[in-house]
Amino acid sequence: MRHALIFAAGLGERMRPLTNHTPKPLLPVGGKPLIEWHLEKLAAIDVRYVVINTSHLAEQFPDALGDGSRWGLRIRYAYEGPTPLETGGGMLNALDLLGPEPFLVISGDIWTDADFRTLPAEPAGMGHLLMVDNPAHHPRGDFSLDAKGVLHDGDALPRLTYSGIGMFRRELLHDWRAVVDDAGATETPPRFKLRPLLERAMSLAQLHGSHHRGNWTDVGTPQRLAELDERLSRP
Template sequence: MKAMLFEAGLGTRLKPFTENHPKALAPVNGKPLLQRNIEYLKAYGFKEIVINVFHFADQIIDFLNANDNFGMTIHISDERPEVLETGGGLVNAKDYFTEDFLVMNVDILTDLNLSDFIVSHQENNAMVSLAVTNRDSSRKLLFNTENHLKGWRNLNTNEEILANDTANGLKELAFSGIHIIKPSIFKQIHFEGKFSIMKVYMELMKTETIIGFDHSGGILIDVGRPSSVLEAEEIFK
C-alpha cells in the first residue's frame, strides 16, 4: 500500500514559524513533523509515499534530498502555483494510486495502529475508511450503529449535512486526518480545481460504504498551533 502525506497547506495556525517555513518542517523535540510521519509510515511497512507541496515547496524538496528520502521512494506532487486543498490535492496525485492507499495530514502525530486500520478497511470492503475519535471538536462526523458515515455537523453553527432525513441515533466522532481510500473513488469525483475531499465524502456516503475506525483512547495530537507543539513534545521524544 502506498501513502500520501498532505503538507501543502499554509499552516497559518503555526505562525510565526510558517512565515518562513512549511509546517511540515516544524520541529517536535528537534525532529520535523515530516520526518516523524515518514518514520511512522515506514515502521508499518510503507515503502512508497507521495507528498504534495506548495508553501515553501523547495524547503521540503531540499530536506528530503538531504536525507536521501529516509530510505523511501518519495514522489512529489507539486501544487504550485495554487494550493488545491485535500480533494484537489488527491486528484492531482491520482496517477500514483492503482490500489487502496492511505492518506494522512502531516501535522498529525498519533499512535494509531495502522495495521489494524488497514485490516478493518479490507474486512469492510469500504470505499473509504476514516480514522476517528471521541474528542472535543467543533466539527463532527456522524455515524450509525454499524459505523457507516451518515453525516456531518458543525457544532458552532448547527449546520448539518445528512445522508437521509434524520440524524436520530447517529453518534458524533471527530475525524483524525487519516483515511484509507480505494482508487475507484476518482471515477466518482466530479469537482475540479480546489476543493475539500469532505465534499466528496458527503456525496458518496449516500451510495458507498464509508466506515469510521474509532481509535479513541489512543494518542492523537493536531500539531497546528505553537501550544500543541509543546503538548506533542511531552509525548513524542
C-alpha cells in the first residue's frame, strides 16, 4: 500500500474545552500528538503518501506536521472548509489525492497497537474493515463478521465495532448519489456519511473484515484521553 487517508476534520465537540484551541488529532498523548502515532506506523510499513483531511483549526496541522519529511512521508492536506464533510464526503473530497490503488483509511481520533500490515493491500470486494470488541460506550457494535471474513449488518451473529481503520477501493464511492440521501449530499462540496455505502457493499457481500483483539481506544472524551495518556506514559 502506498497511500493512506487520515480523517482529522472533526470538530471534537465531546472533547471541549480541550479542542477549543487544538484539533483532537493534535492533542498530546504519551508524549506526542495522537496523529503522530499513526504517522509513525504508516512510515514503518512503507506508506509514502498520506492525505490528511482538515476543517476545524485546519492551519494547525501543517504547522505541527509539515510536509511529513521527518517521517519519510509526503503529507498532503485536503481542506474541507469550515464545516466538516463527514466520512463519506471527506473520502470523496480527498479521492483525487489518493491515486488509483486501494488506500488505507484511519480515523485521527483513535489509538491502537494493531499492525496495519495485517490488512490486505488488495481487499476482496470494496473494502476490508478492522473490527474490535465493543467498547463500553458502544455496546451494540456496528457489524457482524462471519467465519469467512464477510461483514453483515444484522444480528444473526455477534456484532463488533468498526475500529475506524480499513482498506478501501475507490470504487466504493462509485455512483454514491444513488445510495446517499443525506441532506448535505446536495451541497458543494457534498457532505455525507460513509455508512450507506458500506451497507450497500455488505448487501452485495463485497465488504470483508478481520478482528483485532489487541488494544484500541476511541479517544472521544477527555477522560478516555487522560486514561490513554497515563497508560502510554508508563515506563
